Amino acid sequence: MTGLRERKKQRTRDALLLAAHQLFVDHGYDATTVDRIADRVEVSQRTFFRYFASKEEVAFHFHDVVEEVFVRSIVERPLDEAPYDVLRNALDTAWTATAEAVEDVVPLRLHLMMWHTVETTPSLLAAHLRRQSAMEDRVSAEMAARTGLDPDLDPRPRVLVAAFCGVMRAAGRRWSCGPDLSVEAARSFADSYVEHLAPALGRDWGVQPRVPSPASSAGPTKERMPRPAG
Protein backbone atom coordinates (compact mmCIF):
# COMPACT_ATOMS: atom_id res chain seq x y z
CA MET A 1 0.00 0.00 0.00
CA THR A 2 2.34 2.70 1.22
CA GLY A 3 5.91 2.06 0.37
CA LEU A 4 8.82 2.27 2.75
CA ARG A 5 9.86 5.57 1.24
CA GLU A 6 6.44 7.07 1.86
CA ARG A 7 6.37 5.92 5.48
CA LYS A 8 9.85 7.22 6.10
CA LYS A 9 8.88 10.62 4.81
CA GLN A 10 5.80 10.70 6.99
CA ARG A 11 7.88 9.79 10.02
CA THR A 12 10.41 12.52 9.31
CA ARG A 13 7.62 14.99 8.82
CA ASP A 14 5.91 14.08 12.07
CA ALA A 15 9.20 14.11 13.93
CA LEU A 16 9.94 17.60 12.65
CA LEU A 17 6.50 18.77 13.72
CA LEU A 18 6.89 17.32 17.18
CA ALA A 19 10.42 18.59 17.72
CA ALA A 20 9.53 22.04 16.47
CA HIS A 21 6.46 22.36 18.67
CA GLN A 22 8.30 21.16 21.73
CA LEU A 23 11.13 23.61 21.17
CA PHE A 24 8.80 26.48 20.35
CA VAL A 25 6.75 25.96 23.49
CA ASP A 26 9.76 25.31 25.74
CA HIS A 27 12.23 27.93 24.56
CA GLY A 28 10.14 30.30 22.47
CA TYR A 29 9.82 30.64 18.74
CA ASP A 30 12.56 33.17 18.09
CA ALA A 31 15.05 31.39 20.32
CA THR A 32 14.51 28.18 18.38
CA THR A 33 16.68 28.00 15.29
CA VAL A 34 15.84 25.78 12.36
CA ASP A 35 19.22 24.14 12.81
CA ARG A 36 18.23 23.07 16.28
CA ILE A 37 14.99 21.51 15.08
CA ALA A 38 16.79 19.69 12.30
CA ASP A 39 19.52 18.53 14.65
CA ARG A 40 17.01 17.01 17.03
CA VAL A 41 15.47 14.98 14.22
CA GLU A 42 18.93 14.29 12.82
CA VAL A 43 18.37 15.66 9.38
CA SER A 44 20.09 18.54 7.68
CA GLN A 45 18.67 22.05 7.73
CA ARG A 46 18.19 21.74 4.00
CA THR A 47 15.92 18.77 4.51
CA PHE A 48 13.81 20.72 6.95
CA PHE A 49 13.12 23.26 4.25
CA ARG A 50 12.15 20.50 1.86
CA TYR A 51 9.34 19.53 4.22
CA PHE A 52 8.28 22.99 5.28
CA ALA A 53 8.63 26.08 3.18
CA SER A 54 9.47 28.16 6.21
CA LYS A 55 9.95 28.05 9.93
CA GLU A 56 6.54 29.68 10.12
CA GLU A 57 4.84 26.89 8.23
CA VAL A 58 5.76 24.21 10.72
CA ALA A 59 4.41 26.37 13.53
CA PHE A 60 1.05 26.77 11.84
CA HIS A 61 0.62 23.25 10.53
CA PHE A 62 -2.21 22.38 12.89
CA HIS A 63 -3.79 25.75 12.50
CA ASP A 64 -3.98 24.86 8.84
CA VAL A 65 -5.89 21.72 9.69
CA VAL A 66 -8.41 23.60 11.81
CA GLU A 67 -8.90 26.15 9.09
CA GLU A 68 -9.45 23.57 6.41
CA VAL A 69 -12.06 21.77 8.47
CA PHE A 70 -13.72 25.07 9.34
CA VAL A 71 -14.10 26.16 5.74
CA ARG A 72 -15.33 22.74 4.69
CA SER A 73 -17.85 22.75 7.52
CA ILE A 74 -19.27 26.01 6.29
CA VAL A 75 -19.88 24.59 2.85
CA GLU A 76 -21.63 21.57 4.33
CA ARG A 77 -24.02 23.53 6.51
CA PRO A 78 -27.67 23.55 5.42
CA LEU A 79 -28.42 26.38 3.06
CA ASP A 80 -31.41 27.63 5.01
CA GLU A 81 -29.38 28.21 8.12
CA ALA A 82 -28.96 31.85 9.10
CA PRO A 83 -25.57 33.19 8.01
CA TYR A 84 -24.46 33.92 11.51
CA ASP A 85 -25.40 30.46 12.78
CA VAL A 86 -23.44 28.92 9.94
CA LEU A 87 -20.24 30.48 11.20
CA ARG A 88 -20.87 29.59 14.80
CA ASN A 89 -21.72 25.97 14.14
CA ALA A 90 -18.91 25.46 11.66
CA LEU A 91 -16.44 26.73 14.22
CA ASP A 92 -17.70 24.27 16.77
CA THR A 93 -17.37 21.41 14.32
CA ALA A 94 -13.86 22.39 13.36
CA TRP A 95 -12.59 22.52 16.92
CA THR A 96 -13.85 19.14 17.94
CA ALA A 97 -12.93 17.43 14.70
CA THR A 98 -9.39 18.74 14.85
CA ALA A 99 -8.57 17.73 18.39
CA GLU A 100 -8.37 14.07 17.40
CA ALA A 101 -6.28 14.66 14.31
CA VAL A 102 -3.71 16.59 16.28
CA GLU A 103 -3.23 13.88 18.89
CA ASP A 104 -1.94 11.52 16.21
CA VAL A 105 1.18 13.61 15.82
CA VAL A 106 1.71 15.77 18.90
CA PRO A 107 0.04 15.88 22.31
CA LEU A 108 -3.03 18.10 22.19
CA ARG A 109 -1.58 19.98 25.14
CA LEU A 110 1.31 21.07 22.98
CA HIS A 111 -0.97 22.37 20.30
CA LEU A 112 -3.01 24.39 22.76
CA MET A 113 0.14 25.82 24.30
CA MET A 114 1.21 26.79 20.83
CA TRP A 115 -1.74 29.17 20.70
CA HIS A 116 -0.27 31.02 23.62
CA THR A 117 3.14 31.09 21.97
CA VAL A 118 1.61 32.48 18.81
CA GLU A 119 -0.24 35.18 20.69
CA THR A 120 2.83 36.31 22.61
CA THR A 121 5.38 36.18 19.79
CA PRO A 122 5.18 39.26 17.58
CA SER A 123 6.45 37.62 14.43
CA LEU A 124 4.12 34.65 14.86
CA LEU A 125 1.17 36.84 15.75
CA ALA A 126 1.71 38.81 12.58
CA ALA A 127 1.75 35.67 10.50
CA HIS A 128 -1.30 34.37 12.31
CA LEU A 129 -3.28 37.51 11.59
CA ARG A 130 -2.32 37.50 7.95
CA ARG A 131 -3.38 33.91 7.61
CA GLN A 132 -6.65 34.61 9.35
CA SER A 133 -7.20 37.53 7.04
CA ALA A 134 -6.76 35.28 4.04
CA MET A 135 -9.22 32.87 5.58
CA GLU A 136 -11.74 35.67 6.03
CA ASP A 137 -11.58 36.22 2.31
CA ARG A 138 -12.39 32.60 1.61
CA VAL A 139 -15.17 32.55 4.16
CA SER A 140 -16.83 35.76 3.07
CA ALA A 141 -16.73 34.58 -0.52
CA GLU A 142 -18.45 31.39 0.53
CA MET A 143 -21.00 33.26 2.63
CA ALA A 144 -21.75 35.53 -0.30
CA ALA A 145 -22.18 32.55 -2.56
CA ARG A 146 -24.57 30.71 -0.29
CA THR A 147 -26.75 33.78 0.26
CA GLY A 148 -26.72 34.68 -3.40
CA LEU A 149 -25.26 38.10 -2.81
CA ASP A 150 -22.72 39.72 -5.08
CA PRO A 151 -19.59 40.04 -2.95
CA ASP A 152 -18.41 42.97 -4.99
CA LEU A 153 -21.55 44.99 -4.59
CA ASP A 154 -22.94 44.05 -1.22
CA PRO A 155 -20.58 44.48 1.69
CA ARG A 156 -22.74 42.53 4.10
CA PRO A 157 -20.99 39.19 3.80
CA ARG A 158 -17.66 40.84 4.35
CA VAL A 159 -18.98 42.90 7.20
CA LEU A 160 -20.48 39.91 8.96
CA VAL A 161 -17.38 37.80 8.55
CA ALA A 162 -15.09 40.64 9.54
CA ALA A 163 -17.10 41.37 12.65
CA PHE A 164 -17.38 37.69 13.56
CA CYS A 165 -13.71 36.96 13.05
CA GLY A 166 -12.68 40.13 14.83
CA VAL A 167 -14.69 39.17 17.88
CA MET A 168 -13.46 35.57 17.71
CA ARG A 169 -9.93 36.84 17.69
CA ALA A 170 -10.56 38.97 20.74
CA ALA A 171 -11.98 35.92 22.50
CA GLY A 172 -9.11 33.71 21.41
CA ARG A 173 -6.62 36.25 22.58
CA ARG A 174 -8.12 36.35 26.03
CA TRP A 175 -8.34 32.59 26.22
CA SER A 176 -4.78 31.96 25.15
CA CYS A 177 -3.46 34.38 27.73
CA GLY A 178 -5.59 32.98 30.53
CA PRO A 179 -4.81 30.16 32.91
CA ASP A 180 -7.09 27.51 31.43
CA LEU A 181 -5.74 26.29 28.11
CA SER A 182 -8.44 23.74 27.43
CA VAL A 183 -10.74 23.31 24.48
CA GLU A 184 -13.72 23.79 26.74
CA ALA A 185 -12.39 27.08 28.03
CA ALA A 186 -11.82 28.24 24.47
CA ARG A 187 -15.38 27.45 23.49
CA SER A 188 -16.64 29.12 26.62
CA PHE A 189 -14.82 32.34 25.80
CA ALA A 190 -15.97 32.22 22.22
CA ASP A 191 -19.59 31.80 23.25
CA SER A 192 -19.48 34.54 25.82
CA TYR A 193 -17.89 37.02 23.45
CA VAL A 194 -20.03 36.16 20.52
CA GLU A 195 -23.11 36.51 22.66
CA HIS A 196 -22.62 40.23 22.60
CA LEU A 197 -22.44 40.31 18.86
CA ALA A 198 -25.30 37.99 18.04
CA PRO A 199 -28.22 40.20 19.02
CA ALA A 200 -26.54 43.05 17.25
CA LEU A 201 -25.98 41.33 13.96
CA GLY A 202 -29.39 39.75 13.79
CA ARG A 203 -30.06 36.18 12.88
CA ASP A 204 -31.53 36.62 9.45
CA TRP A 205 -30.88 38.83 6.49
CA GLY A 206 -34.02 38.10 4.53
CA VAL A 207 -32.83 35.91 1.77
CA GLN A 208 -33.99 38.19 -1.03
CA PRO A 209 -31.16 40.63 -1.24
CA ARG A 210 -32.29 43.05 -3.88
CA VAL A 211 -35.84 43.75 -2.90
CA PRO A 212 -35.89 47.35 -1.75
CA SER A 213 -38.84 46.74 0.51
CA PRO A 214 -39.75 50.04 2.10
CA ALA A 215 -41.87 48.36 4.74
CA SER A 216 -40.26 50.36 7.46
CA SER A 217 -42.99 50.85 9.92
CA ALA A 218 -41.84 52.76 12.92
CA GLY A 219 -40.31 49.56 14.05
CA PRO A 220 -39.21 48.44 17.44
CA THR A 221 -38.34 51.08 19.92
CA LYS A 222 -35.71 49.49 22.03
CA GLU A 223 -35.41 46.28 20.07
CA ARG A 224 -32.88 45.34 17.43
CA MET A 225 -32.37 47.75 14.69
CA PRO A 226 -33.47 46.40 11.33
CA ARG A 227 -30.63 44.95 9.38
CA PRO A 228 -29.23 47.17 6.71
CA ALA A 229 -31.09 47.13 3.44
CA GLY A 230 -33.30 44.39 4.69
Place this chain on the structure above:
Amino acid sequence: MTGLRERKKQRTRDALLLAAHQLFVDHGYDATTVDRIADRVEVSQRTFFRYFASKEEVAFHFHDVVEEVFVRSIVERPLDEAPYDVLRNALDTAWTATAEAVEDVVPLRLHLMMWHTVETTPSLLAAHLRRQSAMEDRVSAEMAARTGLDPDLDPRPRVLVAAFCGVMRAAGRRWSCGPDLSVEAARSFADSYVEHLAPALGRDWGVQPRVPSPASSAGPTKERMPRPAG
Protein backbone atom coordinates in the same frame (compact mmCIF):
# COMPACT_ATOMS: atom_id res chain seq x y z
CA MET B 1 17.59 76.32 18.24
CA THR B 2 18.49 72.95 16.77
CA GLY B 3 22.15 72.28 16.33
CA LEU B 4 23.73 71.30 13.04
CA ARG B 5 24.06 67.72 14.19
CA GLU B 6 20.37 67.57 14.89
CA ARG B 7 19.42 68.96 11.51
CA LYS B 8 21.78 66.62 9.73
CA LYS B 9 20.20 63.67 11.41
CA GLN B 10 16.73 64.86 10.51
CA ARG B 11 17.78 65.23 6.90
CA THR B 12 19.23 61.75 6.77
CA ARG B 13 16.12 60.37 8.36
CA ASP B 14 13.82 62.11 5.89
CA ALA B 15 16.00 61.08 2.98
CA LEU B 16 15.85 57.45 4.09
CA LEU B 17 12.07 57.66 4.38
CA LEU B 18 11.71 59.16 0.94
CA ALA B 19 14.11 56.79 -0.76
CA ALA B 20 12.56 53.78 0.92
CA HIS B 21 9.02 54.72 -0.01
CA GLN B 22 9.95 55.45 -3.61
CA LEU B 23 11.73 52.13 -3.95
CA PHE B 24 8.98 50.20 -2.19
CA VAL B 25 6.28 51.65 -4.43
CA ASP B 26 8.32 51.39 -7.62
CA HIS B 27 9.95 47.99 -7.25
CA GLY B 28 8.02 46.36 -4.43
CA TYR B 29 8.95 45.83 -0.82
CA ASP B 30 10.65 42.47 -1.06
CA ALA B 31 12.66 43.43 -4.13
CA THR B 32 14.02 46.47 -2.33
CA THR B 33 17.06 45.63 -0.25
CA VAL B 34 18.15 47.75 2.67
CA ASP B 35 21.50 48.13 0.94
CA ARG B 36 19.78 49.77 -2.00
CA ILE B 37 17.96 52.25 0.21
CA ALA B 38 21.16 53.08 2.05
CA ASP B 39 23.09 53.43 -1.19
CA ARG B 40 20.61 55.91 -2.58
CA VAL B 41 20.99 58.10 0.48
CA GLU B 42 24.74 57.44 0.49
CA VAL B 43 24.98 56.03 3.97
CA SER B 44 26.05 52.60 5.10
CA GLN B 45 23.58 49.83 5.76
CA ARG B 46 24.61 49.99 9.40
CA THR B 47 23.51 53.60 9.56
CA PHE B 48 20.10 52.73 8.17
CA PHE B 49 19.56 50.38 11.08
CA ARG B 50 20.54 53.11 13.50
CA TYR B 51 17.64 55.20 12.26
CA PHE B 52 15.10 52.43 11.85
CA ALA B 53 15.06 49.25 13.84
CA SER B 54 13.96 47.25 10.83
CA LYS B 55 13.09 47.50 7.18
CA GLU B 56 9.51 47.21 8.32
CA GLU B 57 9.71 50.26 10.55
CA VAL B 58 10.56 52.64 7.75
CA ALA B 59 7.64 51.31 5.73
CA PHE B 60 5.17 51.99 8.52
CA HIS B 61 6.50 55.32 9.70
CA PHE B 62 3.55 57.30 8.42
CA HIS B 63 1.11 54.67 9.55
CA ASP B 64 2.53 55.31 12.98
CA VAL B 65 1.69 58.98 12.65
CA VAL B 66 -1.90 58.26 11.66
CA GLU B 67 -2.30 55.86 14.52
CA GLU B 68 -0.94 58.28 17.06
CA VAL B 69 -3.28 61.01 15.93
CA PHE B 70 -6.20 58.57 15.90
CA VAL B 71 -5.66 57.46 19.47
CA ARG B 72 -5.17 61.00 20.66
CA SER B 73 -8.33 62.07 18.89
CA ILE B 74 -10.30 59.45 20.75
CA VAL B 75 -9.12 60.74 24.08
CA GLU B 76 -10.08 64.26 23.12
CA ARG B 77 -13.62 63.43 22.03
CA PRO B 78 -16.40 64.63 24.31
CA LEU B 79 -17.26 62.12 26.97
CA ASP B 80 -20.97 62.16 26.26
CA GLU B 81 -20.48 61.08 22.67
CA ALA B 82 -21.76 57.60 21.88
CA PRO B 83 -18.89 55.06 21.80
CA TYR B 84 -19.41 54.24 18.19
CA ASP B 85 -19.44 57.88 17.10
CA VAL B 86 -16.22 58.44 18.98
CA LEU B 87 -14.42 55.93 16.77
CA ARG B 88 -15.91 57.24 13.57
CA ASN B 89 -15.16 60.87 14.27
CA ALA B 90 -11.67 60.20 15.56
CA LEU B 91 -10.87 58.33 12.39
CA ASP B 92 -12.00 61.26 10.31
CA THR B 93 -9.85 63.63 12.31
CA ALA B 94 -6.81 61.42 12.04
CA TRP B 95 -6.97 61.09 8.29
CA THR B 96 -7.22 64.78 7.56
CA ALA B 97 -4.69 65.81 10.19
CA THR B 98 -2.14 63.37 8.90
CA ALA B 99 -2.28 64.28 5.25
CA GLU B 100 -0.48 67.54 5.91
CA ALA B 101 2.20 66.05 8.11
CA VAL B 102 3.07 63.48 5.48
CA GLU B 103 3.55 66.03 2.73
CA ASP B 104 6.44 67.58 4.63
CA VAL B 105 8.54 64.50 4.02
CA VAL B 106 7.16 62.55 1.08
CA PRO B 107 4.47 63.28 -1.52
CA LEU B 108 1.07 62.28 -0.18
CA ARG B 109 0.62 60.23 -3.34
CA LEU B 110 3.50 58.04 -2.29
CA HIS B 111 2.00 57.42 1.11
CA LEU B 112 -1.35 56.43 -0.36
CA MET B 113 0.33 54.13 -2.84
CA MET B 114 2.15 52.60 0.09
CA TRP B 115 -1.21 51.39 1.38
CA HIS B 116 -1.62 49.35 -1.75
CA THR B 117 1.89 47.99 -1.43
CA VAL B 118 1.18 46.98 2.14
CA GLU B 119 -2.03 45.24 1.20
CA THR B 120 -0.45 43.26 -1.60
CA THR B 121 2.80 42.28 0.12
CA PRO B 122 2.33 39.31 2.44
CA SER B 123 5.11 40.17 4.84
CA LEU B 124 3.98 43.79 5.06
CA LEU B 125 0.35 42.84 5.42
CA ALA B 126 1.22 40.58 8.31
CA ALA B 127 3.11 43.36 10.04
CA HIS B 128 0.27 45.75 9.34
CA LEU B 129 -2.29 43.47 10.91
CA ARG B 130 -0.17 42.90 13.98
CA ARG B 131 0.27 46.61 14.43
CA GLN B 132 -3.42 47.20 14.01
CA SER B 133 -4.11 44.50 16.55
CA ALA B 134 -1.89 46.25 19.05
CA MET B 135 -3.73 49.47 18.33
CA GLU B 136 -7.04 47.77 18.96
CA ASP B 137 -5.81 46.95 22.43
CA ARG B 138 -5.00 50.56 23.12
CA VAL B 139 -8.29 51.75 21.71
CA SER B 140 -10.48 49.27 23.52
CA ALA B 141 -8.73 50.10 26.78
CA GLU B 142 -9.46 53.75 26.19
CA MET B 143 -13.07 53.04 25.24
CA ALA B 144 -13.50 51.00 28.39
CA ALA B 145 -12.03 53.78 30.46
CA ARG B 146 -14.25 56.49 29.05
CA THR B 147 -17.41 54.45 29.48
CA GLY B 148 -16.42 53.39 32.96
CA LEU B 149 -16.59 49.69 32.13
CA ASP B 150 -14.16 47.13 33.45
CA PRO B 151 -12.30 45.90 30.38
CA ASP B 152 -11.59 42.58 32.04
CA LEU B 153 -15.18 41.84 32.93
CA ASP B 154 -17.24 43.48 30.23
CA PRO B 155 -16.36 42.39 26.70
CA ARG B 156 -18.38 45.13 25.07
CA PRO B 157 -15.56 47.61 24.53
CA ARG B 158 -13.43 44.92 22.94
CA VAL B 159 -16.31 43.66 20.88
CA LEU B 160 -17.18 47.09 19.58
CA VAL B 161 -13.59 47.93 18.73
CA ALA B 162 -12.94 44.53 17.19
CA ALA B 163 -16.03 44.77 15.04
CA PHE B 164 -15.31 48.35 14.06
CA CYS B 165 -11.67 47.71 13.20
CA GLY B 166 -12.53 44.53 11.39
CA VAL B 167 -14.97 46.32 9.18
CA MET B 168 -12.60 49.23 8.66
CA ARG B 169 -9.97 46.81 7.53
CA ALA B 170 -12.33 45.25 5.04
CA ALA B 171 -13.10 48.72 3.72
CA GLY B 172 -9.44 49.72 3.58
CA ARG B 173 -8.62 46.56 1.77
CA ARG B 174 -11.13 47.24 -0.90
CA TRP B 175 -10.08 50.85 -1.23
CA SER B 176 -6.38 50.12 -1.53
CA CYS B 177 -7.00 47.59 -4.27
CA GLY B 178 -9.33 49.85 -6.19
CA PRO B 179 -8.48 52.38 -8.86
CA ASP B 180 -8.98 55.56 -6.84
CA LEU B 181 -6.24 55.95 -4.25
CA SER B 182 -7.46 59.25 -2.83
CA VAL B 183 -8.29 60.23 0.72
CA GLU B 184 -11.84 61.00 -0.34
CA ALA B 185 -12.30 57.55 -1.80
CA ALA B 186 -10.95 56.02 1.37
CA ARG B 187 -13.42 57.93 3.49
CA SER B 188 -16.21 57.05 1.11
CA PHE B 189 -15.48 53.34 1.42
CA ALA B 190 -15.17 53.57 5.16
CA ASP B 191 -18.51 55.32 5.46
CA SER B 192 -20.28 52.90 3.21
CA TYR B 193 -18.96 49.85 4.99
CA VAL B 194 -19.47 51.20 8.45
CA GLU B 195 -23.01 52.13 7.55
CA HIS B 196 -23.92 48.50 7.65
CA LEU B 197 -22.49 48.06 11.07
CA ALA B 198 -23.89 51.14 12.72
CA PRO B 199 -27.53 50.16 12.94
CA ALA B 200 -26.46 46.75 14.12
CA LEU B 201 -24.24 47.89 16.92
CA GLY B 202 -26.62 50.53 18.10
CA ARG B 203 -25.64 54.00 19.07
CA ASP B 204 -25.95 53.76 22.80
CA TRP B 205 -25.13 51.16 25.38
CA GLY B 206 -27.21 52.69 28.10
CA VAL B 207 -24.25 52.65 30.39
CA GLN B 208 -24.33 56.27 31.32
CA PRO B 209 -27.06 58.84 31.40
CA ARG B 210 -26.24 61.05 28.52
CA VAL B 211 -27.93 63.43 26.15
CA PRO B 212 -30.11 61.46 23.80
CA SER B 213 -28.92 62.33 20.36
CA PRO B 214 -31.78 63.91 18.44
CA ALA B 215 -30.56 63.14 14.96
CA SER B 216 -30.55 59.42 15.45
CA SER B 217 -32.87 58.65 12.59
CA ALA B 218 -33.34 55.17 11.28
CA GLY B 219 -30.61 53.62 9.25
CA PRO B 220 -30.16 53.78 5.53
CA THR B 221 -32.79 52.12 3.43
CA LYS B 222 -30.88 50.86 0.50
CA GLU B 223 -27.54 52.27 -0.31
CA ARG B 224 -25.11 50.76 -2.73
CA MET B 225 -21.41 50.81 -2.60
CA PRO B 226 -19.90 53.91 -4.04
CA ARG B 227 -17.91 53.24 -7.15
CA PRO B 228 -14.84 55.37 -6.66
CA ALA B 229 -13.85 57.18 -9.80
CA GLY B 230 -16.55 55.25 -11.49
Place this chain on the structure above:
DNA sequence: CCAGCCCCTGACAGTCGCTGACAATTGACA
Protein backbone atom coordinates in the same frame (compact mmCIF):
# COMPACT_ATOMS: atom_id res chain seq x y z
C1' DC C 1 40.86 79.40 18.78
C1' DC C 2 41.72 75.10 20.38
C1' DA C 3 41.71 70.80 22.97
C1' DG C 4 39.02 67.43 24.54
C1' DC C 5 34.75 64.94 24.70
C1' DC C 6 31.18 62.46 22.78
C1' DC C 7 28.03 61.40 19.22
C1' DC C 8 27.64 59.56 14.80
C1' DT C 9 29.30 56.82 11.18
C1' DG C 10 31.59 53.18 8.33
C1' DA C 11 33.85 48.82 7.96
C1' DC C 12 34.02 44.17 9.32
C1' DA C 13 32.59 39.89 10.99
C1' DG C 14 29.07 36.92 12.35
C1' DT C 15 24.09 34.86 13.08
C1' DC C 16 19.85 33.23 11.20
C1' DG C 17 16.28 32.29 7.68
C1' DC C 18 16.21 30.65 3.24
C1' DT C 19 17.58 29.02 -1.71
C1' DG C 20 20.05 27.00 -5.75
C1' DA C 21 23.28 23.58 -7.40
C1' DC C 22 25.61 19.32 -7.31
C1' DA C 23 26.79 14.88 -5.81
C1' DA C 24 25.89 10.84 -3.03
C1' DT C 25 22.60 7.71 -1.18
C1' DT C 26 18.57 4.90 -1.09
C1' DG C 27 14.06 2.94 -2.20
C1' DA C 28 11.32 1.20 -6.30
C1' DC C 29 10.79 -1.68 -10.12
C1' DA C 30 11.97 -4.37 -14.10
Place this chain on the structure above:
DNA sequence: TGTCAATTGTCAGCGACTGTCAGGGGCTGG
Protein backbone atom coordinates in the same frame (compact mmCIF):
# COMPACT_ATOMS: atom_id res chain seq x y z
C1' DT D 1 21.07 -7.33 -10.08
C1' DG D 2 21.03 -3.19 -12.45
C1' DT D 3 18.74 1.02 -13.69
C1' DC D 4 15.88 5.01 -12.67
C1' DA D 5 14.04 8.34 -9.79
C1' DA D 6 13.33 10.24 -5.42
C1' DT D 7 15.51 11.81 -1.23
C1' DT D 8 19.20 13.69 1.13
C1' DG D 9 23.63 16.16 2.67
C1' DT D 10 27.07 19.49 1.55
C1' DC D 11 28.39 23.81 0.04
C1' DA D 12 28.06 28.42 -1.45
C1' DG D 13 25.49 32.48 -1.28
C1' DC D 14 21.81 36.26 -0.46
C1' DG D 15 19.39 39.41 2.63
C1' DA D 16 17.96 41.09 7.22
C1' DC D 17 20.02 42.24 11.28
C1' DT D 18 23.57 42.90 15.30
C1' DG D 19 27.98 43.59 18.01
C1' DT D 20 32.32 45.67 17.85
C1' DC D 21 35.86 48.81 16.97
C1' DA D 22 38.15 52.62 15.00
C1' DG D 23 37.86 57.25 12.94
C1' DG D 24 35.72 61.80 11.86
C1' DG D 25 32.69 65.26 12.89
C1' DG D 26 29.95 68.41 15.91
C1' DC D 27 29.86 70.34 20.40
C1' DT D 28 31.70 72.52 24.72
C1' DG D 29 34.87 74.69 28.16
C1' DG D 30 38.94 77.06 28.55
